[in-house]
Amino acid sequence: MKTRSVSHLLYAQPINMGGLPVRQAFPTQQVQQLDPFLLLHHARVKAPQHTDPRHAGVDPHPHRGFSPVTFVFEGGVHHRDSRGNNGTVYAGGAQWMHAGRGIIHSERPPHDIHERGSYQEIIQLWVNSPAKNKFDLPSYYPVQAEDVPEVKLEDGLSTLRVFAGTLQHVSGKITPVSAVNAATVFVKENGRFSVALPAHHNAFLYLLDGAIMLDKYGLVEGHHAVLFKQDGEGIALEAKRDTRMLLMSGEPIGEPVVSHGPFVMNTQTEILEAMRDYQLGKMGVLIED
Numbered sequence: 001m002k003t004r005s006v007s008h009l010l011y012a013q014p015i016n017m018g019g020l021p022v023r024q025a026f027p028t029q030q031v032q033q034l035d036p037f038l039l040l041h042h043a044r045v046k047a048p049q050h051t052d053p054r055h056a057g058v059d060p061h062p063h064r065g066f067s068p069v070t071f072v073f074e075g076g077v078h079h080r081d082s083r084g085n086n087g088t089v090y091a092g093g094a095q096w097m098h099a100g101r102g103i104i105h106s107e108r109p110p111h112d113i114h115e116r117g118s119y120q121e122i123i124q125l126w127v128n129s130p131a132k133n134k135f136d137l138p139s140y141y142p143v144q145a146e147d148v149p150e151v152k153l154e155d156g157l158s159t160l161r162v163f164a165g166t167l168q169h170v171s172g173k174i175t176p177v178s179a180v181n182a183a184t185v186f187v188k189e190n191g192r193f194s195v196a197l198p199a200h201h202n203a204f205l206y207l208l209d210g211a212i213m214l215d216k217y218g219l220v221e222g223h224h225a226v227l228f229k230q231d232g233e234g235i236a237l238e239a240k241r242d243t244r245m246l247l248m249s250g251e252p253i254g255e256p257v258v259s260h261g262p263f264v265m266n267t268q269t270e271i272l273e274a275m276r277d278y279q280l281g282k283m284g285v286l287i288e289d
Contacts, residue, residue, distance in 0.1 A: 001196060004232035006204070010225040012042055014205070018022040018056070020045060025206055025225035033266075034155045034179060034202050034227050035252040038126040038264060041078065042208060042223070044074065046118050047109040048058035051079070057120075063238040065098035065133065065134040066276045067127040067176065070095050071163070071184060071246060073208065075113055081105035082284025085140040088114075092145025094163050100136035102274065102283030121179045123206065124244055130253050131266050133177040141174050148173070157239070158186075158189025158281035165249070167195055179251035187212070187239040188271035195247070203228045203249035205235070210243025 007068070008031055012023035022043040027033060047056055057078075070077055076090040082104040089095045090110070097105065109120055129136075133223070136214040143163060147168045151160040160167060165181030172182065187193045187210075197203050198224040209222035215236040218228055222243070228235065256266050277283060 001234050001236070002232045003228070003234060003236045004197070004202065005230040006214070006217045006226055007229045008227040009220065010227065012040070012225065017041065018058070020040075023223060031044055031227065033128075033257065034204055035254065036128040036180070036250045037127050037202070037248060038094045038257070038259070040206060040225060041124045042122075042206065044119060044121040045194065047075070047113045047116070047120060050115065051156065053109040053111055054288065058103050058106060060106045060288065062102060062104045062262050062278045062283050063097075064102040064263045064265070064283070065270075066101060066129050067096060067098045069097070069125045069127055069182070070107070071121070071123045071125070072121075073244065074119050075116055076110040077120065077122060078110045079105060079142070080281070080286060080288060081138070081140060082286045083138055083140065087142050088233070089144060091141045092148065092161075094143050094148075094174075095257050096141045096164065096176065098133070098136065098139045098177055100134065100181040102139040102242060102277060103138040104283050106286060107286060118157070121208075122132075123208070125246075126264070127176065127180060127250070128253055128257065128264060129177050136177065143173050149223070153191075153193060157188040157208055158193040159186045160195065161186075167247075178253060181247075181249045183247045185245040185247050187237070187243050187245070189239055189241050191206040191239045192236075192251040193239070194234060196234040197249045198251070199230065199233065200251060201249035202230065202252055203247075206246045211240040212237045212243055213240055
């Protein structure tokens with residue numbers, strides 16, 4: 001297999017997001033987006049002991065025009081939204097919400113977070129939607145760890161867990177509005193991992209920790225995103241330490257992107273309309289008990 005070469009190596013800088021410490025791999029001054037992927041945040045936070053979990057985490061807020069996707073690596077996330085969805089996804093699972101024409105949601109620690117070690121570790125990824133889907137009815141797809149198809153590679157040191165799309169002939173439970181493959185990869189030290197990717201997809205790896213030796217590039221350590229060129233059939237690597245990764249590929253949408261806060265549209269006029277519709281209550285109401 002001819003492996004892809006690297007276009008960018010991006011360090012996930014620590015930032016403050018509304019009082020929550022997160023690492024942002026992109027956008028950066030170097031790379032605004034990797035179409036259709038708009039933003040990647042990685043966070044590991046401790047739920048405060050002095051605060052009821054129902055009041056911790058991220059308060060209700062709106063979205064329109066894209067899919068905020070959360071992969072849970074530790075603890076859990078309690079999701080509630082203005083469409084009536086209410087549930088918790090625990091470590092190993094993911095929640096894929098297509099905001100469509102507009103939705104309000106909150107993301108809190110689960111009620112039993114302190115029985116589970118108090119920590120939440122997540123990656124939130126914003127996946128753009130084509131213009132034809134930006135006004136779809138919102139949808140929410142939670143997937144628990146036990147429902148994620150898993151592939152163990154022949155060396156016994158690598159595991160691929162597929163959430164969406166198809167990789168290694170295994171298909172995930174989630175069907176995004178555009179062609180996207182989503183998987184987590186766990187490779188133990190000295191493990192060798194390779195995967196074929198659609199030639200026309202943009203693709204990236206994000207390392208939560210560990211270190212790998214990437215074919216055609218070299219050493220990559222944790223808290224880095226690797227963005228690939230469309231010049232090969234897939235990627236291959238060897239783990240120098242136990243490493244956890246997020247692997248994403250997606251067909252570029254190729255449309256204008258105009259974003260403001262929690263809204264991602266195609267024109268500035270559509271952004272103004274989104275702000276107006278939110279203020280008028282057209283994205284619904286979320287009242288938390």
